[in-house]
Amino acid sequence: LIGVDVFTPGNHEFDFGEDIFRSRMGDLQATRLAANLREGAGNLMPGFADSRIIEMDGVRLGVFGLTEDESDKRSNTGTLRIAPAIETARREARKLREAGADLIVAVTHSEWKDDLRLAKTGLVDVILSGHDHNLFVAFDGRTAIAETQADGAQLVAVDLAISISDAPARKVTWTPRFRILDTADAAPDPAVAARAVEIRARLDKGLDEPIGATRTELDGRKASVRTRETALGDFLADAMREAAGADVAILNGGAIRGDAVLASGATLTRKSVLAALPFANRLVTLELSGADLRAVLESAYGALGKDAGRFAQISGARLRLRGDAVPGSRLSSIEAAGAPLDETRLYKVATNDYLASGKDGYDAFLRAKPLVSGDAAPLVSAVVIEAIRRAGAIAPRTDGRITIE
Numbered sequence: 001l002i003g004v005d006v007f008t009p010g011n012h013e014f015d016f017g018e019d020i021f022r023s024r025m026g027d028l029q030a031t032r033l034a035a036n037l038r039e040g041a042g043n044l045m046p047g048f049a050d051s052r053i054i055e056m057d058g059v060r061l062g063v064f065g066l067t068e069d070e071s072d073k074r075s076n077t078g079t080l081r082i083a084p085a086i087e088t089a090r091r092e093a094r095k096l097r098e099a100g101a102d103l104i105v106a107v108t109h110s111e112w113k114d115d116l117r118l119a120k121t122g123l124v125d126v127i128l129s130g131h132d133h134n135l136f137v138a139f140d141g142r143t144a145i146a147e148t149q150a151d152g153a154q155l156v157a158v159d160l161a162i163s164i165s166d167a168p169a170r171k172v173t174w175t176p177r178f179r180i181l182d183t184a185d186a187a188p189d190p191a192v193a194a195r196a197v198e199i200r201a202r203l204d205k206g207l208d209e210p211i212g213a214t215r216t217e218l219d220g221r222k223a224s225v226r227t228r229e230t231a232l233g234d235f236l237a238d239a240m241r242e243a244a245g246a247d248v249a250i251l252n253g254g255a256i257r258g259d260a261v262l263a264s265g266a267t268l269t270r271k272s273v274l275a276a277l278p279f280a281n282r283l284v285t286l287e288l289s290g291a292d293l294r295a296v297l298e299s300a301y302g303a304l305g306k307d308a309g310r311f312a313q314i315s316g317a318r319l320r321l322r323g324d325a326v327p328g329s330r331l332s333s334i335e336a337a338g339a340p341l342d343e344t345r346l347y348k349v350a351t352n353d354y355l356a357s358g359k360d361g362y363d364a365f366l367r368a369k370p371l372v373s374g375d376a377a378p379l380v381s382a383v384v385i386e387a388i389r390r391a392g393a394i395a396p397r398t399d400g401r402i403t404i405e
Contacts, residue, residue: 003030004028008109009021010131018080033049035089037081040081059172062105063104064089064096064106085108090123093124103172105128109129110130112129125142127143129146157178159176161176209270211270212391214393217264218232218261220261220276221261227311229402232313233314234396235394237313240350240384244283247349248314252310254360255279256277273388277384280379282377284356285349286349286370287369289345290343290347292367294331296365304327305323317401318403323405
């Protein structure tokens with residue numbers, strides 16, 4: 001409805017697999033750029049290009065796209081291949097300069113640290129980024145970086161004041177001006193608002209029926225579920241463990257969405273559960289050794305303090321973590337199934353199919369024996385809905401199962 005000039009896919013575009021990704025990209029009416037995305041044989045995907053030059057007011061903007069270069073670890077890319085972003089950026093920036101681009105713009109789906117690495121190369125003038133979900137702007141005098149807040153809560157417009165001199169040779173100088181636009185103050189476009197009402201009504205049909213209530217606050221904010229134990233995380237992991245009859249349950253904070261707080265006394269519906277658990281993840285049950293369970297948990301907290309989706313909400317275990325220790329040696333104490341972890345024992349562990357496939361650093365799960373998986377595994381959201389229905393009213397509270405020192 002509003003039109004998109006340039007689109008670059010991120011890791012979530014691949015969540016439903018390669019076939020769905022190809023179908024959705026075929027439907028998209030926009031210039032699709034992804035210089036580091038290739039088919040298995042090394043060919044460009046149909047409908048995609050590495051870059052293009054856009055002329056505006058006499059200025060030639062060289063634009064290229066970079067998809068998140070760990071999408072194969074975070075999502076389901078199938079046979080598609082993703083090359084390293086920085087190496088690709090060097091190639092594309094040089095190619096665009098040689099083709100006569102005055103300014104180089106990278107449209108990326110990458111973490112801030114990678115955007116900053118790209119900026120330090122000095123090859124790119126403007127980086128329009130995504131992935132971190134948080135508002136971010138930076139300018140070091142050479143490269144401007146901008147990222148909007150998740151869900152379009154705040155947008156960033158980057159206005160460039162450009163001067164061009166053609167004597168003795170063409171020279172382009174520029175300065176950025178960042179404008180933060182809070183969409184809470186924006187009047188909705190009537191056509192977009194009408195379409196949103198139509199879609200919401202279709203999706204909400206049957207989802208607004210109450211299934212229970214919460215007697216305690218449920219904090220589903222990204223900054224909470226990815227950094228510490230939460231009552232919501234405890235409840236979800238407890239429901240998973242109970243449904244699977246497992247010793248331990250592990251749910252990555254990145255699986256919990258919605259970025260909202262439900263107040264004590266709030267009515268719970270299927271819609272509120274699906275807002276928190278929007279992915280069609282299945283509840284997989286695995287058998288793995290205590291040694292591998294330790295490796296899984298070390299991976300879970302390998303990016304502690306970095307707001308990473310791999311941070312685990314757990315059930316059936318109690319952990320003490322050293323926040324200042326190096327990744328891989330942060331766990332100072334582990335209790336599992338009511339006793340200190342026995343590395344020689346086999347444990348029954350419930351998790352989602354995303355983590356069970358080794359995504360997001362959970363490689364140790366690949367050494368586990370599947371007990372319930374595939375179509376035999378229920379949807380995590382269905383398990384949670386049923387747990388709420390049975391309880392009627394839930395009142396989860398944190399109990400110190402994750403302690404960070």
